[in-house]
Amino acid sequence: MTTLYGSSKSRAARSLWALEELGVKYDHVPVAPAEAKSADNLKRNPNGHVPVLEDDGIVVWESMAINLYLAEKYGKNSLWPSDLAGHAAAYKWSFFGMTEAEPHLMSILRNRVMNPPDKRDENAALAAVEALKAPFKVLDQSLQGREYLLGNSFTIADLNVASVLSWAAMIRLDQSATPTAQAWLQKCLGREANAKVRKLP
Structure with a gap:
């Protein structure tokens, strides 16, 4: 199960873009930046920001880290370089x-x-x-x-x-x-x- 928390009007847009390019099936929970410090989101990211990725039990925050992780895991024949x-x-x-x-x-x-x-x-x-x-x-x-x-x-x-x-x-x-x-x-x-x-x- 892959879930991305964050609104497309935030830095989460770049991680949503990566998921779409990679063709990964995912759930999108559009947490707005103003809601990022909610109790639920703080459990996912103690910094109180979006996006947050949950992927088969792995939690990743910081949009660039999310994208590099996604590309390395799912993009071996597309977004991720071969060497x-x-x-x-x-x-x-x-x-x-x-x-x-x-x-x-x-x-x-x-x-x-x-x-x-x-x-x-x-x-x-x-x-x-x-x-x-x-x-x-x-x-x-x-x-x-x-x-x-x-x-x-x-x-x-x-x-x-x-x-x-x-x-x-x-x-x-x-x-x-x-x-x-x-x-x-x-x-x-x-x-x-x-x-x-x-x-x-």
Whole structure:
């Protein structure tokens, strides 16, 4: 039995996307972020966050950890690379998304969308926009001459990075300086499995 707790309007979306890509049969319990510190969810994740995966008695939290686990267990012939170098690349790019891009994207989201108007800091948002130029350039250069991050096949590395950068479209971030990365991102986000997840609660 595989169950994913978390709303598609949260980081759980990337784990739902992975489950859909992998064709794993699962139950989805749409726990909203505001409900993540409920007594029931704290039993699953003592940090009080979503998503949480329960898979045949194994409990995993942190969305990137969930996705890497799912890909390794279920994606041997699809999302999971076949060799150790590929595994290293999947880890590298997944952590790149979390450390180099997500904090800046979250700063823009908080200061332009999520926070009440009187709690927004446009200078912080502008600094985050500037800070994102470097990781987008790294991504753009790495995609030159290849379809996806690890070569010609879509892998968990692409899914994880694209799921982070999906917020760039939400905040209408100008990506014109990195057209290769922009085209790659739209290709990844346009996949059928991701489109299905976006319709989930």
